Structure formats: structure tokens, C-alpha cells
Amino acid sequence: MIQVTRRELLKGAAALGAAATAPGALTPARAQTTQKRELVVAQGGDISKFDPHFSTSSNDIRVSFNLFDNLVSRHPDGKLHPGLATEWKLHGQTQWTFRVRPGVKWHNGDPFTAADAKWSLERTWDPKVGTRVSTVFTTIDRIEAPDPATLVVHTKKPDPLLPARLAFYGGQIVPQKYVEKAGNDEFNAKPIGTGPVRFVSWTKDDRLVLEANPDYWGGRIDVDRIVLRSIPETAPRIASLLKGEVDVITQLPPDQEERVMGNASTKVEGALYAGLYVLAVNGKRPPLDNPLVKQALSLAIDRQAIVKELWRGRGIVPNGPIAKGDNHFDAKLGPLVYNPGEARERLRKGGYRGEEIVIETTVGYTANDKPMSEAIQGMWRDVGINAKVEVLEYSVRAQKNRDKSFKGLWWSDPTSTLGDPDGMMWRLLSPGGPQDYWRHPRFDELGEAARFSVDEKFRAEAYREMTKIFLEHFPWVPVIQPYEDYGLQKYVEWTPNPNQQFEVRRFNLKLRRA
Amino acid sequence: MRGVFRFLAPRLLRALIAVWLVSTVVFVVMRLSGDPVPLLLPPDAPRSEIFRVRRELGLDRPLPAQYGVFLANALRGDFGRSIHFREPAFAVVRGYLGATVELGLTAFLLAAIVAVPVGLLSAVKRNSPIDHVAMGLALVGQSAPTFFLGILGILLLALKADLFPTGGRGDWTHLALPALTLGAFAMASIARVTRSAVLEVLRADYIRTARAKGVAEWLVVVKHTLKNAALPIVTITGLQFGTLLGGAVVTETVFAWPGIGRLAIQSIYNRDYPVVQCAVFLSAIVFIMINFAIDLLYGVLDPRARP
Numbered sequence: 001m002i003q004v005t006r007r008e009l010l011k012g013a014a015a016l017g018a019a020a021t022a023p024g025a026l027t028p029a030r031a032q033t034t035q036k037r038e039l040v041v042a043q044g045g046d047i048s049k050f051d052p053h054f055s056t057s058s059n060d061i062r063v064s065f066n067l068f069d070n071l072v073s074r075h076p077d078g079k080l081h082p083g084l085a086t087e088w089k090l091h092g093q094t095q096w097t098f099r100v101r102p103g104v105k106w107h108n109g110d111p112f113t114a115a116d117a118k119w120s121l122e123r124t125w126d127p128k129v130g131t132r133v134s135t136v137f138t139t140i141d142r143i144e145a146p147d148p149a150t151l152v153v154h155t156k157k158p159d160p161l162l163p164a165r166l167a168f169y170g171g172q173i174v175p176q177k178y179v180e181k182a183g184n185d186e187f188n189a190k191p192i193g194t195g196p197v198r199f200v201s202w203t204k205d206d207r208l209v210l211e212a213n214p215d216y217w218g219g220r221i222d223v224d225r226i227v228l229r230s231i232p233e234t235a236p237r238i239a240s241l242l243k244g245e246v247d248v249i250t251q252l253p254p255d256q257e258e259r260v261m262g263n264a265s266t267k268v269e270g271a272l273y274a275g276l277y278v279l280a281v282n283g284k285r286p287p288l289d290n291p292l293v294k295q296a297l298s299l300a301i302d303r304q305a306i307v308k309e310l311w312r313g314r315g316i317v318p319n320g321p322i323a324k325g326d327n328h329f330d331a332k333l334g335p336l337v338y339n340p341g342e343a344r345e346r347l348r349k350g351g352y353r354g355e356e357i358v359i360e361t362t363v364g365y366t367a368n369d370k371p372m373s374e375a376i377q378g379m380w381r382d383v384g385i386n387a388k389v390e391v392l393e394y395s396v397r398a399q400k401n402r403d404k405s406f407k408g409l410w411w412s413d414p415t416s417t418l419g420d421p422d423g424m425m426w427r428l429l430s431p432g433g434p435q436d437y438w439r440h441p442r443f444d445e446l447g448e449a450a451r452f453s454v455d456e457k458f459r460a461e462a463y464r465e466m467t468k469i470f471l472e473h474f475p476w477v478p479v480i481q482p483y484e485d486y487g488l489q490k491y492v493e494w495t496p497n498p499n500q501q502f503e504v505r506r507f508n509l510k511l512r513r514a
Numbered sequence: 515m516r517g518v519f520r521f522l523a524p525r526l527l528r529a530l531i532a533v534w535l536v537s538t539v540v541f542v543v544m545r546l547s548g549d550p551v552p553l554l555l556p557p558d559a560p561r562s563e564i565f566r567v568r569r570e571l572g573l574d575r576p577l578p579a580q581y582g583v584f585l586a587n588a589l590r591g592d593f594g595r596s597i598h599f600r601e602p603a604f605a606v607v608r609g610y611l612g613a614t615v616e617l618g619l620t621a622f623l624l625a626a627i628v629a630v631p632v633g634l635l636s637a638v639k640r641n642s643p644i645d646h647v648a649m650g651l652a653l654v655g656q657s658a659p660t661f662f663l664g665i666l667g668i669l670l671l672a673l674k675a676d677l678f679p680t681g682g683r684g685d686w687t688h689l690a691l692p693a694l695t696l697g698a699f700a701m702a703s704i705a706r707v708t709r710s711a712v713l714e715v716l717r718a719d720y721i722r723t724a725r726a727k728g729v730a731e732w733l734v735v736v737k738h739t740l741k742n743a744a745l746p747i748v749t750i751t752g753l754q755f756g757t758l759l760g761g762a763v764v765t766e767t768v769f770a771w772p773g774i775g776r777l778a779i780q781s782i783y784n785r786d787y788p789v790v791q792c793a794v795f796l797s798a799i800v801f802i803m804i805n806f807a808i809d810l811l812y813g814v815l816d817p818r819a820r821p
Binding site: 045046048049051054127130132134135185188189203204205206207229230231232233235236239240242243245394395396398399401402432 | 547548549551552553554555559560563564566567570598599600601606609610613661665668669672673676679680681682683767768769770772773776777780783784785
């Protein structure tokens with residue numbers, strides 16, 4: 001209750017500020033060029049760890065993917081590009097050979113070799129190290145580094161997504177010699193990588209200072225230093241951007257965009273989120289075990305209105321379980337339909353008798369979760385569904401997630417970690433997966449087969465059929481694929497990455513200078 | 515000597531019991547509030563992985579055993595390792611302490627230095643425009659929530675008037691807005707209490723006597739009145755220090771100030787038991803020490819309270 005009041009008041013305060021900074025009130029249009037050699041970035045939370053194998057949180061990822069390199073790199077265009085590996089090839093079904101980039105040095109001057117890559121990947125699942133990414137490379141059987149420039153990875157079964165796995169968390173390559181000598185704690189405190197920036201200093205919850213790696217194989221980045229600040233509240237984070245204290249802010253909510261765009265010296269850049277916001281469904285609880293009822297739930301949601309009103313247009317309506325931008329996204333399939341009449345009809349056919357259907361929502365765990373819950377509750381009531389919204393605290397949600405004890409529907413923001421349905425729909429909805437609340441033999445058979453097939457045509461067919469089954473049974477009710485927006489000074493030329501990486505390499509970051 | 519001991523001993527004992535109670539309550543509440551492990555691992559981590567990490571952090575042991583370990587270690591100043599930062603909890607908290615002390619003391623001094631003269635002036639010039647303006651402002655300071663004042667300050671004084679930075683820690687300009695915001699409530703409370711305490715004393719017989727014998731008005735106010743009104747002022751000032759510690763949580767978050775309040779909140783969200791325990795433990799000790807100091811100050815100010 002307190003939180004609601006607080007948020008509303010914050011909004012009020014923000015509006016007041018907007019009035020105070022109406023165009024013209026602020027310093028007249030700052031030049032759209034700069035002399036700065038330093039980029040200051042403000043994010044909503046601080047870093048927790050530098051050892052990339054001990055964290056998967058987005059605040060940490062923004063840093064670790066720049067301190068370290070992966071063998072394969074996923075660029076903001078969503079495609080895989082060479083990283084520490086210059087090329088890779090699949091031999092037969094299960095043997096991948098990577099050519100390792102020559103002449104790369106760690107930040108302390110040691111040479112990087114294939115042996116580092118082998119050791120680094122093996123470290124992720126080493127029980128003695130106990131990393132937080134021990135399940136990322138479960139498909140790997142063994143790794144060989146026959147010479148400093150060659151890495152051979154054998155998978156247990158065919159794994160079409162190995163390069164994609166290597167491009168995301170867990171795949172950051174850490175220095176064997178330094179970590180073995182310094183120990184894990186010292187490495188975490190003074191990280192050394194091969195990436196475009198080097199670690200300088202960190203004052204917790206205040207600022208992290210990184211400097212350009214002058215010898216970076218991908219070219220020296222466009223600034224000398226990058227400073228990361230953590231500004232948890234939205235209104236002050238935006239104020240710091242408008243005032244010119246910072247160059248980039250993350251997590252810009254849709255209802256605040258006008259302020260950033262209305263200001264002469266700042267702009268907004270967004271990337272379509274690599275994933276979906278869905279209401280996950282506990283399909284074991286009646287009446288949610290009834291496909292007709294779940295179809296009605298989906299049909300009764302006016303997603304266009306949600307996108308327009310709650311997201312100010314910053315999102316798209318999904319067409320199924322696969323996010324736009326992923327492999328096998330079917331562009332020919334239309335967006336999910338709003339048809340309240342048909343929803344009523346299916347409720348009737350399904351024999352729905354007014355059983356209570358609960359949405360368990362957090363406040364701000366995913367953007368707009370509570371407002372969307374309330375809107376959807378209203379839409380469902382309009383077609384005769386006895387809908388109820390219950391509010392959960394974050395950790396209670398985490399607990400319920402672990403115990404698989406949600407009552408009805410709850411918000412989930414599945415991230416597509418691999419740019420492929422396997423890394424999203426199948427990772428979460430597969431038997432034993434974190435959202436295993438519904439089973440369908442054919443769906444399971446196809447998901448398993450697609451996971452272990454290197455035949456993309458077969459996989460495309462499998463995912464098409466899985467989508468069909470999905471749209472009949474709705475283990476998730478997809479609601480929106482939102483944009484993730486950033487506020488920038490106009491002199492910053494930078495493209496956001498859909499999967500929350502923060503790419504500062506030369507090809508993606510440039511300050512327009514006078 | 516014996517008297518001093520009889521005065522100090524029960525107070526010290528009370529302080530120790532309070533520290534023990536606070537740390538026990540925090541220990542229990544944190545464990546009731548949920549498991550940190552699901553927050554540490556990716557959402558698709560298998561159960562076996564969750565059990566492994568629980569074991570690694572000692573969270574698989576029975577609660578009384580965990581409590582025993584916690585108490586024994588806390589007595590030696592060891593609060594365990596932060597789950598979130600993978601560093602000793604005490605070292606983590608110590609890193610944030612300086613910022614909070616800097617902010618808290620500035621806010622506190624600012625509050626006291628502004629509030630006492632204002633309260634005094636209000637009382638002396640009772641029902642004058644000065645009194646009305648001062649008490650009106652005090653009402654705002656006491657009733658406006660800290661986060662609201664903070665954001666208002668950022669928007670008006672930092673963004674519009676361009677007087678201060680919007681947040682972060684640095685030189686005194688960074689300190690000004692958060693200290694004012696944090697000190698506002700204390701300032702208002704102290705000013706109001708000062709005013710009423712002084713008004714009370716001004717009606718006393720000995721003041722009339724002092725005036726009757728021709729003592730200068732300023733001497734009447736400063737020497738005769740203020741000294742006798744000091745007891746409630748000191749009490750409220752001491753209590754306000756406690757609310758400052760509480761208010762720091764919000765102020766530090768709004769101003770991105772890297773202090774212990776923000777650390778505590780973040781650690782609660784992260785279920786970082788060791789850090790929360792250590793931060794609360796240290797805050798409780800500070801609060802209890804301040805109360806202890808005020809108890810002692812009573813004795814100095816009021817002979818009746820002396821042992």
C-alpha cells in the first residue's frame with residue numbers, strides 16, 4: 001500500500017519536474033557534439049561481482065561482457081560474429097572445431113591461448129569452483145586444445161546451439177594462469193580479461209571506473225574511460241541525464257520518454273526485448289487445465305490497448321511463444337487476436353462455471369506488471385471470468401517459482417538466451433524445467449528432437465508444430481514483447497543489444513566530436 | 515565511584531540486552547523472509563544445484579545450529595561472508611559506513627544548528643510573522659515524506675536552478691541536498707519542541723524574577739531559559755538521530771548515496787543475510803550508544819538525574 005502511494009507520488013513529482021523543465025526552461029540546446037573522452041553510464045542497480053562465472057544478473061552482464069570476450073559474440077544486430085574464435089566448423093554431428101584468434105593478450109600482458117578457453121569453459125561446471133553458470137554447457141562432453149590456436153569441443157549429442165551458448169553468460173573466457181595464481185576471490189576483486197576495457201577501481205554503489213584497453217584486438221574503443229554509476233530511483237536517474245551529468249541511462253520507463261525526447265540535448269534508443277512478457281499458467285489447477293478456458297483467457301485480452309495505453313506504443317503484440325528476432329520466428333503468423341465474443345463462447349463450451357482465476361503479480365519485478373494485471377483483470381471480468389489479482393513480494397515470487405506453487409497465472413519475462421526457441425520456450429517449459437506445469441506428449445517429443453538436431457529445416461518444422469500446440473493449450477499467455485529503452489545524450493552513437501548486453505566495442509560506440 | 519557504577523551498570527546491561535534482541539530478531543526475520551539461493555542462480559537451475567549452493571552457504575543446517583554459529587561468530591566480530599558479494603560481510607558494511615556517517619552527521623548538525631535558534635526565536639517572537647513562517651515550514655518538514663522532499667529538491671534545486679548535482683558522492687555540493695533532505699524531519703521536530711519547551715520556561719516564576727531584577731532580555735533567554743529548556747530538546751535531538759538512521763535508507767536511495775541504509779535495503783532484497791545482520795547490528799549499536807550518551811547528558815544538565 002505504501003509502495004503504491006509512493007510510486008504515485010513519484011509520478012507526481014516527475015510531472016512537476018517535467019513542467020519545470022519544459023522546452024526552453026533548461027540550458028539552451030547543448031551542442032550535439034562533445035569533447036568528452038569519458039562515457040558515464042547510470043544503471044538502476046550496482047554490480048555485484050566481476051567474476052563472470054558467478055553472476056547472471058543484467059547489471060553484472062553489462063560489465064562482464066566488456067571486461068571479457070567470448071569465443072563467439074552476439075552483436076546488437078542479433079547475429080553471431082567472431083569473438084576470440086575467428087571461425088568455427090561442425091564436423092559430423094558432434095565435433096566443433098574453433099580457430100582461436102592469434103596475438104590476443106590478457107590485460108596483464110600474458111598471451112591468450114586455446115588452453116585458456118578450454119580451462120575457462122571447464123571451470124563453469126567444476127564442482128570445486130561452484131560457479132553460478134554450471135548448467136550452461138551441459139551438452140559438452142569434452143574439450144581439447146591440441147595447439148594454442150585450435151579448440152575442439154565434443155558434444156554428447158548433436159547441439160545446433162553450441163556457438164550461441166558460447167556467446168552468452170558462462171561463455172566469457174577467463175585467464176587460467178592468473179586465476180590459478182591469484183585465486184577466485186582475488187580474481188573477482190581485480191578482474192583481468194581480454195576485453196575492450198580494463199578494470200581500474202570500484203566503490204560499491206557509487207562508481208565503477210573502467211579504462212580503454214589500448215591493445216584491444218578489435219580496436220581501441222572510442223573513449224578513454226567508462227564510468228558506471230548506480231542510480232536506483234528512476235526520477236533522479238532521468239534528472240542526471242537531463243542535466244548532462246551522465247551520458248547514458250538504462251531502464252527508461254515508457255511513461256518518461258517524452259521528458260527525454262522533449263529535452264533538446266537528449267534522445268531515446270530502444271531494442272526490442274529478446275524475449276516476451278507472458279502470464280505463465282499453472283495448467284495443473286482447474287479450470288486452467290482446460291484448453292478452452294485458456295484460449296478464452298488469451299482471446300479476452302486487448303493487447304493493442306495494453307501496448308498503446310500502458311506502454312505508450314513501446315512494444316509489439318506477440319504471435320506465439322517465439323520472440324520476434326529469434327530463429328524460427330514465423331513472420332507470417334498474425335498477432336494474437338482480441339475477440340471477447342469468441343472468448344465468451346469458448347468459456348461456455350469449456351463449461352466454465354465462474355471458478356476464481358488468480359493472477360499473482362509483483363510490483364515492478366517486470367515493468368508494468370501490476371498495471372497490466374489490473375487491466376487484464378478488467379478485460380477478463382468483462383467476458384465473465386472471475387479474475388482476481390494478488391500482489392507478491394519479489395522473494396515470495398522467487399520461492400513460489402522454486403517450489404512451483406503458483407495458484408493460477410503469474411508474470412514471467414522469459415529471456416531468449418540463445419536467440420532460439422530452445423533457449424526460451426523449451427528451456428522453461430520442458431519436463432523438469434522451471435515452468436513445468438503442463439505436459440503434452442507431442443510437444444515434448446518435438447522439443448526434445450529439435451534440441452538435438454543440427455538440421456535447421458527439421459527444427460523449423462518442429463517449432464511450427466509446437467507453436468500450433470502451444471496456441472491450443474497456452475502454457476503461457478503471451479502479452480507483449482516490449483522495447484527496452486535507454487536515454488542518451490544526442491552526441492552518443494550507440495545501439496542497444498536486445499539481450500541486455502551493453503556493447504561498447506568500437507563498432508558500436510562513438511561520441512560525435514566537434 | 516560506586517555511585518557511578520550503580521548508574522552505569524544497569525544502563526550498560528540494558529544496552530547489551532537490546533543489541534542481543536535486535537540481532538536475534540533480525541536473524542529470525544531474515545530467515546522467515548525467504549531463501550537467497552533462487553535469487554543467486556539462473557531461473558532454470560536444477561534442484562540439485564539449489565541444494566548444493568544451500569549446503570555451500572550452510573543454509574541446510576537446522577535453524578538453532580545456524581543461530582549458534584551466528585552468535586558465536588558475531589561475538590568475535592565475524593558476521594560471515596556476504597552471499598551477494600562473496601566477501602566478508604563486515605568488510606562490505608565497513609566500506610559503506612563512512613558515507614553514512616558523513617551524511618548522517620552533516621544532517622544531524624545541520625538540523626540542530628538551524629532548529630534550536632529557530633525554535634528559540636519562534637518562542638520569543640511568539641505569534642509574529644517569523645513564528646508563523648518558521649512553524650509553517652516545520653510542519654512541512656515534519657509531514658512531507660523524505661523521498662518526496664528529495665525528488666522535489668533534485669528537480670527544483672539540482673535540475674532547474676542548477677545549484678547542486680543530482681546525486682552521488684563527491685564534494686560538499688553533493689552532500690548539501692541529501693543532508694538537507696535527511697535533516698528536514700529532525701530539524702522540524704527539534705524546532706517545534708524547542709519552541710514549546712522555551713515557551714513553557716518563559717512562563718516560569720524565576721524568569722519573571724530575572725526580568726524583575728533587570729536582567730537583559732537576551733541574557734534571560736540564553737542563560738535562564740535555554741538552559742532550563744534543554745532537557746526536552748536534548749531528548750528529542752537524541753531520538754531524532756534514530757529517525758535519521760531510518761530516513762537514511764530512503765535518502766540514500768533517492769540520491770544514489772553509497773551508504774549503509776541503501777546497502778541494507780539492497781541486501782534485504784537479495785536475501786544477503788550476513789550483510790543485513792551486520793548492518794543492523796552496527797546501526798543498533800550506534801543507536802544504543804547515542805541513547806546511552808543522552809542518559810549521561812541528563813546527569814550533566816539536570817542535577818536531579820545524577821546518581
